[in-house]
Amino acid sequence: MRFVSLILFALLGCTATAAQAELPEGARAMIDAAIASGDEKKVATVIGLARSTWPEERSTIDAINDQWKITLAARRAAEAEAERTALINADMFDRWTGEGELGAFQSSGNTESVGVAAALRLDREGIDWTHSIRLRADYQRQNGSTSREQFAASYEPRWQFDENIFAYGLAQYERDRIQGFSSRYSVSGGLGYRILDNPKLKLSLKAGPAYRVTDFTDGTSADRLAGLVGIDFDWQMLDRLKLTQDVEALAETGGEATLIFDGANTTINLVTGLDFRVSNRLRSRLSYKVEYDSNPPAGSEGTDTLTRATLIYGF
Numbered sequence: 001m002r003f004v005s006l007i008l009f010a011l012l013g014c015t016a017t018a019a020q021a022e023l024p025e026g027a028r029a030m031i032d033a034a035i036a037s038g039d040e041k042k043v044a045t046v047i048g049l050a051r052s053t054w055p056e057e058r059s060t061i062d063a064i065n066d067q068w069k070i071t072l073a074a075r076r077a078a079e080a081e082a083e084r085t086a087l088i089n090a091d092m093f094d095r096w097t098g099e100g101e102l103g104a105f106q107s108s109g110n111t112e113s114v115g116v117a118a119a120l121r122l123d124r125e126g127i128d129w130t131h132s133i134r135l136r137a138d139y140q141r142q143n144g145s146t147s148r149e150q151f152a153a154s155y156e157p158r159w160q161f162d163e164n165i166f167a168y169g170l171a172q173y174e175r176d177r178i179q180g181f182s183s184r185y186s187v188s189g190g191l192g193y194r195i196l197d198n199p200k201l202k203l204s205l206k207a208g209p210a211y212r213v214t215d216f217t218d219g220t221s222a223d224r225l226a227g228l229v230g231i232d233f234d235w236q237m238l239d240r241l242k243l244t245q246d247v248e249a250l251a252e253t254g255g256e257a258t259l260i261f262d263g264a265n266t267t268i269n270l271v272t273g274l275d276f277r278v279s280n281r282l283r284s285r286l287s288y289k290v291e292y293d294s295n296p297p298a299g300s301e302g303t304d305t306l307t308r309a310t311l312i313y314g315f
Contacts, residue, residue: 021059023050031061043068061226083210087127098122101285103310110178110301113147115140117308130158138306151175163274164194168206170228177217179304186212188228192295224265244273265295275312283312 023031025191027050034046047065051058087095101119115138122133138150154172161167175181188209197204210226233245246269273287289306296302 021034023060024054027054027057027061031064040072080155084127090126092124096122096124097315099312099314101310103285103308106307109304113140113142115148117310119310128160130160132156132158135270147178149175149177158192164197166192166194166206168192168208178300179291179293180217180300182215182217184212186210186226186228188226190228191237192230200236202232204232206232207228218297240277242277243274244271244275246271246273265293266293268292283314285310285312304313 022151024272030046031043031050034043037043047061047068050061054061068095093142096231099121101117101121103117104114106114117136117138119134119136121135123241132155134152134154134156136150138148140148142144152172152174154170156168156170158169168188170186172188173188174184175186188208188210190206192206195203195205207227207229210228211223213221213223215221231246235243237243245264246250268290270288270290271287273285276283276284284306287308287310289308291304291306293300293302
């Protein structure tokens with residue numbers, strides 16, 4: 001099959017060469033230089049310019065453009081096959097990408113303060129599986145004492161078993177003494193659906209049962225069944241500007257029927273971000289986070305807000 005394709009490309013190349021011979025010297029040189037660069041936008045621009053400059057040679061120029069499209073399609077197919085082969089042969093520690101985030105924040109609610117925010121994100125995308133690791137820390141000392149100490153870590157594998165449907169798992173750890181808990185562990189699993197997936201707009205939903213264990217700062221603890229709902233939305237507004245919206249709601253019920261209402265607790269984390277791409281690896285981000293707890297421990301407020309201004313470096 002590959003041999004037949006090579007023969008076909010060679011014959012088409014000869015046809016294109018013969019067609020080019022009928023063009024003026026300036027047209028041939030201009031089109032050849034654009035095609036040699038491999039830049040799709042440049043080729044499209046030059047082809048359009050050649051058509052308007054030499055309209056009598058339009059059929060010849062169209063033939064050259066058709067040959068370019070065939071060559072381009074073959075190149076993309078070869079690149080896709082090479083990528084697939086690399087994914088199949090890669091081991092678990094290969095093909096990870098990530099980004100580090102560092103900046104400052106201003107908070108209101110339980111605390112009125114400014115501090116430091118740091119985060120690390122690692123992702124690995126395979127043919128059917130993706131793996132995501134998230135680490136985040138917000139920390140501040142004020143007047144010689146710690147006024148904010150919030151840490152979070154999560155691991156989420158996904159299995160894309162259909163074009164738009166996926167199964168997910170989630171393991172998460174949180175620590176936020178200001179909100180009244182020294183540690184909180186959550187595990188969840190369920191299904192998700194990609195509603196939109198194109199270069200400009202991405203929207204996905206996920207939902208499933210969950211189990212959460214919370215250790216409060218007063219020495220008590222609670223473990224409850226829960227349900228998790230997540231929304232992930234990205235909008236590439238401009239070439240360098242992206243709007244992101246992440247919502248995750250976790251609704252708990254008591255382990256016993258008598259605690260469904262008295263012990264019910266709903267946690268909502270909503271993060272809205274605006275990313276500006278400075279370069280291929282560097283972005284600046286302004287984000288606003290709302291954390292809501294319908295049944296916070298005594299002495300803690302139910303709503304916390306956090307505004308971050310950070311720099312993100314991809315690797």
